[in-house]
Amino acid sequence: MKENRDTIFQEEAVILSHEAFEGDQYVMRLKAAECATHAQAGQFVHITVNELQPLRRPISIMRVSASEGWVDLLYKIVGSGTALLAERKAGETLSMLGPIGQPFAPTRKRPLLIGGGVGMPPMIFLAEALKNDKDMKPFVILGSEVPFPFDAKPSQIVVEGLPDGVIACMPLLDDWNIPSRLASLQGYAGCQDGYVTDLARHWLDSLDEETRNEVEIFSCGPHPMLEAVVAVARDYDLPVQVSLEEFMACAVGGCAGCVVEVNTDEGSYMKRVCVDGPVFNGHQIFS
Numbered sequence: 034m035k036e037n038r039d040t041i042f043q044e045e046a047v048i049l050s051h052e053a054f055e056g057d058q059y060v061m062r063l064k065a066a067e068c069a070t071h072a073q074a075g076q077f078v079h080i081t082v083n084e085l086q087p088l089r090r091p092i093s094i095m096r097v098s099a100s101e102g103w104v105d106l107l108y109k110i111v112g113s114g115t116a117l118l119a120e121r122k123a124g125e126t127l128s129m130l131g132p133i134g135q136p137f138a139p140t141r142k143r144p145l146l147i148g149g150g151v152g153m154p155p156m157i158f159l160a161e162a163l164k165n166d167k168d169m170k171p172f173v174i175l176g177s178e179v180p181f182p183f184d185a186k187p188s189q190i191v192v193e194g195l196p197d198g199v200i201a202c203m204p205l206l207d208d209w210n211i212p213s214r215l216a217s218l219q220g221y222a223g224c225q226d227g228y229v230t231d232l233a234r235h236w237l238d239s240l241d242e243e244t245r246n247e248v249e250i251f252s253c254g255p256h257p258m259l260e261a262v263v264a265v266a267r268d269y270d271l272p273v274q275v276s277l278e279e280f281m282a283c284a285v286g287g288c289a290g291c292v293v294e295v296n297t298d299e300g301s302y303m304k305r306v307c308v309d310g311p312v313f314n315g316h317q318i319f320s
Contacts, residue, residue: 041285042067046080046129048121049103056179057110058151059119060095066102068094068131074159075253075276075312078104078131079284082118090114091281091307093253094132095154096161104131107154107182133284134311137274139163141249144171145236147229147262149254150178155276157205159251164209172236173206173213176229176254185215187223194239195232199225229254230261237269245269252315253278263319273315279306296320 046063053059068078072094079089096105110116121127137159144163148156153175163169172192175181181203188202190212199214201223206213216225216232225232237245248269252262253276266273279291286308295304295317304310 040071041130041133042071044068044129044131045126046104048123048125048127050123051121053119054180054182056177056182057119058179058182059108059110060182061106061108061118061121063104063106063127063129064102065104065129065131068129069097069102069104070099072097072104072132072158073136074162075136075155075274076132076134077284077311078106078129079133079281080106080118080130081128082114083121086114086117088114088282089128089130089284090118091133091279091284093151093154093158093276093278095157097158104129105154107151109151109179130284133307135309137251137276137312139169139249139251141247141272142168142170143244143247143249144169145233145248145250146171146173147176147233147250147252147254147258148173149176149229149252149258152252152254152258152276152278153177153182155253156251157203160206160211160213161209164211171211173203173211174216174229174232174236175203175213176216176258178217178219180221181215185221185223188212188214192236194236196225196235199223199232228261229258230265233262233265237265245271249273250315252276259315260319263315266315274312275315275318276311277306277313277318278311281307283307293318
């Protein structure tokens with residue numbers, strides 16, 4: 034095991050389980066003790082897929098267990114690399130670099146977590162990080178246009194201000210006593226028939242001004258969704274942190290192949306998504 038920059042670890046991670054879901058989605062659990070111990074919500078790993086593909090793939094962390102030393106990753110087949118990764122079996126070993134990047138940093142007591150597609154994992158990780166903080170009252174909205182990679186069920190937690198019939202949740206979040214709701218354009222039972230941002234606006238409109246000023250938005254998902262989420266934050270004058278998904282080569286800041294423009298009061302700067310992000314102030318990305 035080798036340390037890199039004192040915060041990124043290289044490990045030979047053993048695949049403990051690899052489960053397939055509809056829509057070419059997979060959840061992989063890897064034995065990677067250093068990453069599991071040090072990872073924070075919003076960070077990602079950079080992993081090999083097999084010996085035929087020299088380039089690693091960046092994948093967001095969904096869950097970790099520091100005590101048991103495992104890391105959960107959710108990914109979807111989108112190209113040759115992830116297709117090769119989907120062929121890997123339990124017991125095999127992958128080279129992993131991680132955890133990488135700047136994590137989320139909640140500051141207000143009502144975090145609104147919005148995840149879309151394979152942008153759901155950082156929201157689940159952040160929700161788990163917040164579940165034992167009695168001062169925090171998170172609400173999670175997840176969206177997908179393919180079947181969700183879990184069996185949605187009616188929530189046992191009441192959330193005021195939502196449209197009638199929007200009752201479907203992620204069961205794991207319900208188990209953590211964290212309210213969640215689902216959105217899709219595919220007509221899934223119990224889900225908001227629309228976008229995650231539609232559901233966010235319903236919820237925000239139901240809050241009084243004092244309560245709304247306690248909200249801070251966190252999001253990860255496709256670029257158009259993030260832009261829409263930041264528009265919601267702007268309309269309601271709320272802070273927003275977004276986790277960007279970019280193609281990466283080195284993922285440790287050396288190649289500068291994943292730069293994005295960040296607009297600040299002092300001017301515009303090019304920042305590397307891998308190490309300067311992936312979490313950024315959303316208002317500075319979508320200004």
